[in-house]
Amino acid sequence: MADVTFDGVSFRYAASTIDVLDGVSLEFRAGEITWLFGPLGAGCTTLLLVAAGLAPRHTGGTLVGAVSLLGRDPQATGSARFGQIGFVTATPELQLSGIAATVWEEVAFTPANLGWPIERIRSAADRALRLLGIEHLAHRSPRTLSGGELQRTVIASMAVLQPKVWLLDEPASSLDQSGRIRTYELFRAEADAGAIVILASEDADALSTVADRVIVLNDGRPVLDGAPGVVLAGDAIWDRGPGSTSIAGLARAAGRLVESPLLAAPYPVTVAEGLVRWR
Amino acid sequence: MTAPGPASPGLARRAHPLTGLSTAIAVTVLAFLVPPPWGPLLLYGASGVLVAICGVGRAIRQGVIVCLPLWVFLFLLHGLMGGGPTRSLGPLTLSADGTIAALVQAGRFGAIITASLGFYHAFDPSRFLNAVAARGWPMHVSYLFVATLHALPAFLDRAGASIEAQRTRGLRYRGGAWARARAVVPLALPLILGALAEVDERAHALEMRAVAVGGKRTPLDPPADTLADRTIRWSLLLLVLLALVGRLTSWPM
Numbered sequence: 001m002a003d004v005t006f007d008g009v010s011f012r013y014a015a016s017t018i019d020v021l022d023g024v025s026l027e028f029r030a031g032e033i034t035w036l037f038g039p040l041g042a043g044c045t046t047l048l049l050v051a052a053g054l055a056p057r058h059t060g061g062t063l064v065g066a067v068s069l070l071g072r073d074p075q076a077t078g079s080a081r082f083g084q085i086g087f088v089t090a091t092p093e094l095q096l097s098g099i100a101a102t103v104w105e106e107v108a109f110t111p112a113n114l115g116w117p118i119e120r121i122r123s124a125a126d127r128a129l130r131l132l133g134i135e136h137l138a139h140r141s142p143r144t145l146s147g148g149e150l151q152r153t154v155i156a157s158m159a160v161l162q163p164k165v166w167l168l169d170e171p172a173s174s175l176d177q178s179g180r181i182r183t184y185e186l187f188r189a190e191a192d193a194g195a196i197v198i199l200a201s202e203d204a205d206a207l208s209t210v211a212d213r214v215i216v217l218n219d220g221r222p223v224l225d226g227a228p229g230v231v232l233a234g235d236a237i238w239d240r241g242p243g244s245t246s247i248a249g250l251a252r253a254a255g256r257l258v259e260s261p262l263l264a265a266p267y268p269v270t271v272a273e274g275l276v277r278w279r
Numbered sequence: 280m281t282a283p284g285p286a287s288p289g290l291a292r293r294a295h296p297l298t299g300l301s302t303a304i305a306v307t308v309l310a311f312l313v314p315p316p317w318g319p320l321l322l323y324g325a326s327g328v329l330v331a332i333c334g335v336g337r338a339i340r341q342g343v344i345v346c347l348p349l350w351v352f353l354f355l356l357h358g359l360m361g362g363g364p365t366r367s368l369g370p371l372t373l374s375a376d377g378t379i380a381a382l383v384q385a386g387r388f389g390a391i392i393t394a395s396l397g398f399y400h401a402f403d404p405s406r407f408l409n410a411v412a413a414r415g416w417p418m419h420v421s422y423l424f425v426a427t428l429h430a431l432p433a434f435l436d437r438a439g440a441s442i443e444a445q446r447t448r449g450l451r452y453r454g455g456a457w458a459r460a461r462a463v464v465p466l467a468l469p470l471i472l473g474a475l476a477e478v479d480e481r482a483h484a485l486e487m488r489a490v491a492v493g494g495k496r497t498p499l500d501p502p503a504d505t506l507a508d509r510t511i512r513w514s515l516l517l518l519v520l521l522a523l524v525g526r527l528t529s530w531p532m
Contacts, residue, residue, distance in 0.1 A: 049483070052483075052487065054483045054486060054487070058479065058482050058483055058486060059479060083489070085487065087483070087484075087487040089480065089483070089484070091480060094477055094480045094481050094484055095484040095488075096484075097485075097488060097490075098404075098426065098429055098433065099404035099405060099408060099422070099425050099426065099429060100405055101403070101404070101405035101406075102405075105405055105499060108499055109488060110487075110488045110489050111497070112412070112496050112497045112498075112499055113418050113488065113489035113490060113492060113496055114489050114492060114494075115494050115495050115496060115497055116497055117497065118497055118498075118499070121497060121499070157488070158487075
């Protein structure tokens with residue numbers, strides 16, 4: 001059974017004349033990392049907001065269709081009440097509580113609001129700091145952190161809940177290469193442990209090997225849906241989506257200059273595939 | 280103005296956060312209950328001494344800066360334009376009653392502003408949140424209180440960044456009044472628009488961090504509420520009640 005479902009969902013912001021989501025029907029399964037990929041304005045962020053119950057409750061606008069999150073309607077009371085949702089955006093500085101004196105307190109902020117017993121908060125916060133590799137920042141003020149440290153703190157602030165559903169909007173945009181790898185490894189481990197991970201990102205090179213499934217959105221509709229190795233290798237993602245990985249782009253561009261079966265679709269998606277093809 | 284809290288290691292920071300809040304509220308109420316003309320002036324003096332003892336003496340200077348325009352206005356309104364007998368002070372002819380009224384009001388505002396600034400400088404958001412969570416305050420109420428006090432330094436931080444950004448683009452905001460006036464729009468507009476643009480995202484974040492969930496928050500590290508703190512708070516309450524009784528029974532309404 002899918003734990004997050006969209007059934008004929010359309011959404012329009014109050015000031016808009018077009019549907020940002022247009023009749024979307026999707027199921028997201030536990031144990032999978034689903035990567036939402038699309039050009040600007042495709043509806044990836046809005047899909048996450050709707051799943052979290054933030055749109056239209058907070059944003060205003062009109063929602064048609066049914067959304068189910070862990071068997072409940074996130075629009076009714078807001079998904080935060082479930083205490084099982086990890087929601088991360090691309091602007092970590094806006095996700096801070098703003099009142100925590102230390103990174104540890106920042107991470108413990110949400111469980112404290114949910115009224116968890118203090119012993120449970122302590123062990124969960126320590127575990128979350130370890131998971132993100134920021135134990136050494138525990139006593140630092142969040143105001144003094146770099147962008148990457150801040151982003152890892154925000155992810156830790158959600159990891160502390162041990163969420164069943166992760167809703168992630170460009171969660172690694174402020175991280176360096178090693179930080180991104182570590183963060184994606186965390187999401188991989190969470191999915192392997194049974195969580196649903198839905199991740200919107202432009203980071204095709206990294207996510208082509210991390211995600212189990214990619215859904216390409218365009219004009220508020222899913223236009224491609226499948227395994228990244230298949231979807232990213234085709235021509236359709238260039239025609240109807242935002243493009244593919246650097247290697248696929250290189251192969252496609254070269255194929256326009258030189259006619260060769262080595263440079264024809266399906267394109268290699270990763271460096272490893274490129275080496276196999278061109279060796 | 281700096282962020283509230285960590286810069287003040289004095290007595291005020293060691294006291295229970297509700298003691299500081301109670302003191303600021305008590306001074307505000309007393310300012311209107313103590314008998315004029317000397318009551319408000321003495322209360323102002325006492326507030327100054329109190330914040331100095333508590334290690335937040337900068338509240339005195341800042342209080343004077345904040346109050347000065349108001350004092351000048353009160354002096355003009357009551358001292359120069361008031362009725363009754365007059366006295367000459369150099370080239371000025373002052374209303375005696377009006378001058379006393381101006382001093383009373385100046386004392387009241389001085390006491391309130393100084394005590395409030397003292398509380399502000401001693402304010403540690405995290406300690407306060409833990410203290411009120413231990414008292415069972417609902418999270419959304421305490422967060423609203425804390426966030427309001429925290430908004431000003433955050434806004435000033437952002438203003439500093441905005442000024443630097445505009446300077447790199449060649450904006451000249453120093454010099455005469457005209458140069459400063461012309462700089463207001465390019466400095467203020469991005470600041471206000473930026474703050475408005477972030478409102479939605481902040482609201483999403485706070486929702487997902489269960490600020491509005493309701494119910495009792497778990498205090499992470501509640502500060503000690505000592506016998507001295509409790510004695511001070513009860514004493515303040517008693518003082519306010521006594522002043523209220525005195526106000527109702529002795530001096531004219």
